[in-house]
Amino acid sequence: MTEKAGWTGRESATDDSSFEGHKFRIVLLGEASVGKSSLLRRFTENNFDDEYKQTIGSTFATKDVKVIDNSGVSRPVRLVIWDMGGQSTYRELRRQFMKGSAGAVIVYDVTRPETFMAMNTWFESFREVCSDAPVVICANKIDLESKRMVPPQPGLMLKNWFQSDYFETSAKVGTAVSDVFTRMAQIVLAKVISEHSPRI
Numbered sequence: 001m002t003e004k005a006g007w008t009g010r011e012s013a014t015d016d017s018s019f020e021g022h023k024f025r026i027v028l029l030g031e032a033s034v035g036k037s038s039l040l041r042r043f044t045e046n047n048f049d050d051e052y053k054q055t056i057g058s059t060f061a062t063k064d065v066k067v068i069d070n071s072g073v074s075r076p077v078r079l080v081i082w083d084m085g086g087q088s089t090y091r092e093l094r095r096q097f098m099k100g101s102a103g104a105v106i107v108y109d110v111t112r113p114e115t116f117m118a119m120n121t122w123f124e125s126f127r128e129v130c131s132d133a134p135v136v137i138c139a140n141k142i143d144l145e146s147k148r149m150v151p152p153q154p155g156l157m158l159k160n161w162f163q164s165d166y167f168e169t170s171a172k173v174g175t176a177v178s179d180v181f182t183r184m185a186q187i188v189l190a191k192v193i194s195e196h197s198p199r200i
Helices: 037-043 086-099 115-116 119-129 152-162 177-195
Strands: 022-029 059-066 072-083 104-107 135-140 167-169
Touching: 022 037, 022 119, 037 059, 037 072, 037 104, 037 135, 037 177, 059 177, 072 086, 072 104, 072 177, 086 119, 104 119, 104 177, 115 119, 115 177, 119 135, 119 152, 135 152, 135 177, 152 167, 167 177
Parallel strands: 022 072, 022 104, 104 135, 135 167
Antiparallel strands: 059 072
C-alpha cells in the first residue's frame, strides 16, 4: 500500500477493492525511543526487536480489526498507522503527516520522566493540526518495573487533562498493545458514524 497525496483520516473502501469497511489514518507520536515503532510492530506483526532502531522520518503499517459499534454490529476497520520520528528535526514533516489524521496515540516511556514531561507539547502540536481528533495516551515499557520512574497517577492526570483514554503497555511482552489500537478504532468509528447520522 502506498500513501497518496490528499489522503485524509477516512477514505471510502473503493480505494481497495479487497476491503469493505472504514479506513482510518492514525499517527503515533512521542519522544524518540519511547517505543512507538515497537508498539506498531507488536500490534501488526506480533514481534519485538530488542535492538533499538531509530525511525528516520516516518514509516507506516496497516492492520484490519473488527469493531463492535454502538448498535452491536461488527464492522471491519482498517487502521493505517503512521510512526512519526520523535526527533525535533522532523517537526515539519510530522505536521504534514498529521493533517487529516483520524486520531493519535501519544506515547511516553515510564522509565524516562522527561518523555512524560513532553506529552503536553505533543498533544498541543497534534491539536494545532487536528483540532477535534481523538487522542489515546500510552504509558509504555511497564515491563521494566524496577526502572519505572513515572507512576500511574500522573498518567491518569493526563487522561483527565487530555480527555482521552489511558493505557499502560509493554511492547516487549505485548501487554495491552492490542487494546490501545482496538480502542482507537472504536473511538474513530463511533465518531464518523455519529457525524454521518441523520439529524432529527
